[in-house]
Amino acid sequence: MSPAGGSSRLELHIRQKSYRTASGSRLHVLGEIAFSLAHGEVAALVGPSGCGKTTLLRIVVGLDRDFDGSVALPSHGRLGMVFQEPRLLPWRTVEENVRLVAPHVSEAALTVLFTTLGLAEHRRHYPGELSLGLARRVALARAFAIEPDLLVLDEPFVSLDAALVERLRGELIELVSRRPTTTLLVTHSIDEAVGLADRVILLSASPARVLSEVPVEHPRSARSATELAIVRDRLKSAAAQR
Amino acid sequence: MNFALRLGSIALLLAAWIAGSHLLGPRLLPAPQAVVLSIVHEARTGALGFNLGITLLRVLVSFTIAMMLGTFIGIGMGRSQAINRIADPWLIVLLNLPALVIIVLAYIWAGLTETAAIIAVALNKLPIAIVTVREGARALDPTLDEMATVFRMGSWVRLRHVMLPQLAPYLAAAARSGLSLVWKIVLIVELLGRPNGVGFEIGVAFQLFDVTRILAYALTFVGVMLAIESFLVQPLERHVSRWRLKPA
Numbered sequence: 001m002s003p004a005g006g007s008s009r010l011e012l013h014i015r016q017k018s019y020r021t022a023s024g025s026r027l028h029v030l031g032e033i034a035f036s037l038a039h040g041e042v043a044a045l046v047g048p049s050g051c052g053k054t055t056l057l058r059i060v061v062g063l064d065r066d067f068d069g070s071v072a073l074p075s076h077g078r079l080g081m082v083f084q085e086p087r088l089l090p091w092r093t094v095e096e097n098v099r100l101v102a103p104h105v106s107e108a109a110l111t112v113l114f115t116t117l118g119l120a121e122h123r124r125h126y127p128g129e130l131s132l133g134l135a136r137r138v139a140l141a142r143a144f145a146i147e148p149d150l151l152v153l154d155e156p157f158v159s160l161d162a163a164l165v166e167r168l169r170g171e172l173i174e175l176v177s178r179r180p181t182t183t184l185l186v187t188h189s190i191d192e193a194v195g196l197a198d199r200v201i202l203l204s205a206s207p208a209r210v211l212s213e214v215p216v217e218h219p220r221s222a223r224s225a226t227e228l229a230i231v232r233d234r235l236k237s238a239a240a241q242r
Numbered sequence: 243m244n245f246a247l248r249l250g251s252i253a254l255l256l257a258a259w260i261a262g263s264h265l266l267g268p269r270l271l272p273a274p275q276a277v278v279l280s281i282v283h284e285a286r287t288g289a290l291g292f293n294l295g296i297t298l299l300r301v302l303v304s305f306t307i308a309m310m311l312g313t314f315i316g317i318g319m320g321r322s323q324a325i326n327r328i329a330d331p332w333l334i335v336l337l338n339l340p341a342l343v344i345i346v347l348a349y350i351w352a353g354l355t356e357t358a359a360i361i362a363v364a365l366n367k368l369p370i371a372i373v374t375v376r377e378g379a380r381a382l383d384p385t386l387d388e389m390a391t392v393f394r395m396g397s398w399v400r401l402r403h404v405m406l407p408q409l410a411p412y413l414a415a416a417a418r419s420g421l422s423l424v425w426k427i428v429l430i431v432e433l434l435g436r437p438n439g440v441g442f443e444i445g446v447a448f449q450l451f452d453v454t455r456i457l458a459y460a461l462t463f464v465g466v467m468l469a470i471e472s473f474l475v476q477p478l479e480r481h482v483s484r485w486r487l488k489p490a
Contacts (some may be wrong), residue, residue, distance in 0.1 A: 054319040061392045079392050087389040091407040101393040126485040146393065160454055 009071060010037040010150055010182055011059075014069035016207070017055060029055050030067070031209035035201060037150075040180030041072065044193035046235070047203030053186045056083070056208065057154050060184060073150055074182055078170070080148030080154040086135035088127040094138050095123040104147035112151075113141050115169055133164045137171070145177050151183040169195060173220050194231050196220070202238055212238040266345030272454040280458040289443070294462060297428055297440040304363035305424045311364070311373025311378040311416060317405070319372065322378020345431055354435040359428075366427050371416045410482045417475065425467060 001192045017185065020077040029052040037043050045053055058064040061079055071080070090098045098113075099105065108174050112142055117137040127135055136156060143151055156172075157165045173223035177181060193200045194216060214234050218227060256274060262275040272280075284290035319326040319333075345362040352358035380407065390400050406413075432441025441458050447455040 063388050063391060072386065079394070081389075083385070083389065087385050089403060089407070092403060096403075100399060101395065128485065137317045142393075152392075180275065 008075050008149075009040040009072075010074050010184070010199075011070075011072040012036065012060060013071075014056070014067060015060065015067050016069075017052070017059065017064075017067040018207075025110050025156045028207040029159055030059075031204075031207040033084070033203075033208065033210055035210065035213065037074075037182050037184065039182055039197065041174060042181075042183040042185065042197045043199045043201055044185045044186060044187055044197035045201050045203060046193045047208055048189055048205050048213045049188055051079075051206045052208040053188075053203065054154055056203075057152055057184070060150075061197065078149045079148060080143030080146050080150070080181075081152045082154065083140045083152050084156075084158060086127070086132070086139040088135060088138055090127050093124050093126055093129070094119060094141075097127070097138060098142045098145045101142055101146075108224045110145065113175075116174055117141050131198065133160055133168070136160065138176070140168075141159055144179075144181075147179065148181060148189065150182055153183065154189070155186055160231075165192075172196065177220065190232055190235050194228050194235075195223075200231070200235060202235055225228050250367075269451075270453060272457065276454050277457045277461065279481055280324075280454045281462055284455070284458055287294065290459070290462060293425045293438060293440050293443050293459070294466060295434065296438050297425070297463065298361065298466065299425070300360065300432070300439065301421070301425045304360045305367065305420060307360070307466040308364040308367035308371055309413075309420060310425070312416065313375050313409075314341070314367050315368075315376025316372045320376040320382075321489045326376075333372055336365065336374070341366045341430065341449055342429055343455065345427075345434060349435045356436075359431045362431055363424055363427050367420050367424050370423070372422060374412050374416040375409060382408050414475075414479050414482070418471075421467065421470070427464070 015032055016028065018025045019029060031181055033056065035043070038147060043068055045056065055064065059069075060073075070168075076185055088094075089100070092100065095110070105221040111120075117140060119134070119137055119141060122134060122138075124131060127138065130138065135191050137225065143153075150179050157168055160168070160200075166228075169192065175181075183192070185196060188222065198216055200212065200214045200216065203209070204211050212235075214231055216223065216227075216231055259271070259274055263271045268276060268407055273314065282288065315329065319329050344365050348358045348365070357457035386408075390404050397405065428439070429444065430439035432439035433445040436442050440463050441460050445454050447453075447459070
């Protein structure tokens, strides 16, 4: 694995990744996967559940180094991540949770962040006092507060009700458009991918490989329903072809 | 209601003491008022304060050493298989060495000194602290660890805000059992090789068969430890667990 280079792109090239199972056999989880993200680009990884999306993200953020291939993070390599679960420190308040990972964040930036995410009146609450939806927002706030060079989101809206997901998606779009951030989003919802991303990367069933890459042309705010439908159809036919 | 039950229980203990004193005679078991008078007398001469203070100092120093070393080694053994394999046999030896053997050997090897006394007490407490903290270190949440890695938290921040709060209940348990164990061992160490302290005074009283003085010293020190528990340990515990949801 090569160290974080000077380039402002995320460059990923995985030749393969396999596990040794408890019974001693080798389990092939990822096949050949290569793509790169330009500065400020938002890409969504879509694939059937169990295809190795989370494994891929763990490789990108450096939690899993046992693979064949290379990852180069954008310039400074500062990472912001939203895990499937909020993963907040239960013994620290909402504000402390954010400040601990982003000690240099300014009060003004924090206020904007908390206001955008509807957390202003929860600053002094402990995570145990929050609903799952609110805890997810704190996790988002934490990932944005450090002004990451790469933002990684692992199904950040899973198991929330539809109306709330709609709101959170809107808030995420607002945050990404305010400060262009290279973003890698994993989801199993094609709708979510098309609504958020500049490019959708479709993965096959395990061992995952890239089935197709579909760009979404217009900026997020100007996407018409018909255009979204076209992209959706392209993705669905690509998924069906294999 | 709770308070009344507690008060009743203490009254019962006192009544049993008085009855026992009548039954056995004041030489074997002096009445509570005789013990109180003895406490007042010892306090007036200054001996009580001096001996109590010096014993308390020994307790605090050896307790602090044992807890800090125990936390450090316990975290290492809980986090690393290799360290655990290397240190485990030593731990088992230390756990099973009788307190008396450690104390006697410390005095023989290091002389009848303050250092020997402190080391002997700390060594007696150390293995139990290690075992408790190791259990806590094994139960650390790996998902929070990953979060700290991804966000590149510094090692001090990680220790202070991610690891220690998770270890807090284990540290509290180790501190609780440790404090009562340490002060009992300090008394033996003083009895065997120190010229002052509560243990030394009790040793002298034993030779004179002075049960009143034995009780005077023992009960005062129990009082001091009780005060430490309720005014230091418990408030600290409440502060550390303030984030837990309280029943409304």
